[in-house]
Amino acid sequence: MVWRGMSQPKAISLISGGLDSLLATKVTMDQGVHVEGINFYTGFCVEGHTHAIRKQDKAKPKRNNALWVAETLGIKLHIIDIVEEYKDILLNPKHGYGANMNPCLDCKIFMVHKAQQWINENGFDFIITGEVVGQRPMSQRKETMPIISRESGAEDRLLRPLSAKNLPPTLAEREGWIKRDQLYGFNGRNRKPQMELAEHFGFTDYAKPAGGCCFLTDENYSAKLVDLWQARGHRDYEMDDIMLLKVGRHIRPSNHFKLIIGREEGENKFLQGYTKTYTSIKTTSHAGPLTLIDGVANDADLELAARITARFSQGKNEDSVTVETRRQNGETQLLNVKPLSADDIKQEWYV
Amino acid sequence: MSHHQLDARRMFCPMPVIRTQNKIKELHPGDTLEIVCTDPGALSDIPAWCRINGHTVLEMHEHNDEVFLTIEVCEEI
Numbered sequence: 001m002v003w004r005g006m007s008q009p010k011a012i013s014l015i016s017g018g019l020d021s022l023l024a025t026k027v028t029m030d031q032g033v034h035v036e037g038i039n040f041y042t043g044f045c046v047e048g049h050t051h052a053i054r055k056q057d058k059a060k061p062k063r064n065n066a067l068w069v070a071e072t073l074g075i076k077l078h079i080i081d082i083v084e085e086y087k088d089i090l091l092n093p094k095h096g097y098g099a100n101m102n103p104c105l106d107c108k109i110f111m112v113h114k115a116q117q118w119i120n121e122n123g124f125d126f127i128i129t130g131e132v133v134g135q136r137p138m139s140q141r142k143e144t145m146p147i148i149s150r151e152s153g154a155e156d157r158l159l160r161p162l163s164a165k166n167l168p169p170t171l172a173e174r175e176g177w178i179k180r181d182q183l184y185g186f187n188g189r190n191r192k193p194q195m196e197l198a199e200h201f202g203f204t205d206y207a208k209p210a211g212g213c214c215f216l217t218d219e220n221y222s223a224k225l226v227d228l229w230q231a232r233g234h235r236d237y238e239m240d241d242i243m244l245l246k247v248g249r250h251i252r253p254s255n256h257f258k259l260i261i262g263r264e265e266g267e268n269k270f271l272q273g274y275t276k277t278y279t280s281i282k283t284t285s286h287a288g289p290l291t292l293i294d295g296v297a298n299d300a301d302l303e304l305a306a307r308i309t310a311r312f313s314q315g316k317n318e319d320s321v322t323v324e325t326r327r328q329n330g331e332t333q334l335l336n337v338k339p340l341s342a343d344d345i346k347q348e349w350y351v
Numbered sequence: 352m353s354h355h356q357l358d359a360r361r362m363f364c365p366m367p368v369i370r371t372q373n374k375i376k377e378l379h380p381g382d383t384l385e386i387v388c389t390d391p392g393a394l395s396d397i398p399a400w401c402r403i404n405g406h407t408v409l410e411m412h413e414h415n416d417e418v419f420l421t422i423e424v425c426e427e428i
Contacts, residue, residue, distance in 0.1 A: 039365075041365050041366070041369060045365075053363075063395055063396075063399075064364060064365055064368070064392070064395070064396045064399065066365075067368070067396055067399040067400055067403065068399070070403050071399055071402060071403055075403075076403060076404060077400070077403055078372075079365050079368055079369050079372060079400075080369075081366070081369050243363070269416075273361055
């Protein structure tokens with residue numbers, strides 16, 4: 001397309017790495033708009049660190065799907081670290097949480113707001129997202145679409161190409177940057193229209209995440225996060241907390257400490273990196289896991305933790321297993337303990 | 352032209368990519384950047400980011416669970 005007498009319009013597209021943002025971007029590019037991608041890293045993105053820890057996952061091919069989308073479309077991708085700013089969104093969501101600890105509506109508003117700041121700083125004209133009316137129960141409903149536009153500050157500079165015909169015309173349509181009749185009216189949770197459009201464009205290798213792209217939508221992960229806050233007595237977190245919630249078995253015999261027990265070699269290796277900041281336990285007489293103690297454990301707690309650790313070692317059926325405990329200050333101690341029986345590890349201890 | 356280093360060990364993707372992206376904003380065409388990471392995902396993610404933005408990966412290898420990449424900064428596409 002030739003933009004007679006005017007410069008080519010420019011849009012930034014929120015790229016998650018999933019199919020909808022891929023399609024929304026392609027639809028917009030095909031109308032002659034210059035599009036670049038923006039991807040926000042919250043710390044909870046499944047896309048990120050999931051495959052890096054467990055040894056059994058190392059054989060799987062690795063791909064950052066947001067980068068793959070950008071490369072497939074031939075556009076630039078700006079990846080923005082919002083880990084610190086995101087804390088306030090997670091801890092104080094104005095619109096509340098979804099089924100788990102997912103503040104989806106506040107999250108979307110925040111990301112569109114950041115994109116709005118970006119277009120102001122970089123001289124772009126509008127923002128596009130892959131949102132579809134009715135697709136998600138919290139953030140992608142007919143009632144929430146104007147809330148996102150308004151509260152993000154993007155107002156009518158926010159275009160949803162896949163669902164535009166269900167919504168009032170935006171600036172991009174009114175200015176003639178985009179032809180509304182070449183946009184779509186997808187609606188609801190049915191993914192068939194998107195899959196057909198993907199086929200039309202020849203996209204076959206797109207990501208199909210089974211559990212969404214954010215750990216906060218995961219029930220088990222959210223339970224661990226809530227447990228962490230309850231045990232500490234305050235709602236806050238650091239990057240290491242987020243990471244450690246992803247790794248190992250979490251067993252809390254008491255409110256003041258919990259065990260994080262590596263489940264395989266990759267996790268043990270990962271946990272090894274934290275042995276200077278956490279008390280740790282490893283079995284020395286038998287092959288077994290590395291355990292971190294989160295909290296303050298006295299000698300009796302440490303012995304109980306050692307017996308639990310021994311339970312997950314190859315000496316679990318022996319009368320005695322030798323473990324080495326190591327405090328953060330480097331002080332070590334050898335203990336001979338009887339592994340706890342499976343029945344003695346109470347079900348409610350598992351976080 | 353100058354040579355720079357970036358330590359992205361114990362970070363998980365996309366953080367090594369973000370740190371690379373932000374570091375390269377400070378550099379000039381012809382400069383080289385050597386990155387060391389522990390996330391093997393960097394072996395696919397950083398080259399993908401370079402292809403998108405027009406930079407050249409001169410060399411990459413793994414050694415003792417660490418990943419090393421050397422990038423030549425080019426004029427951005």
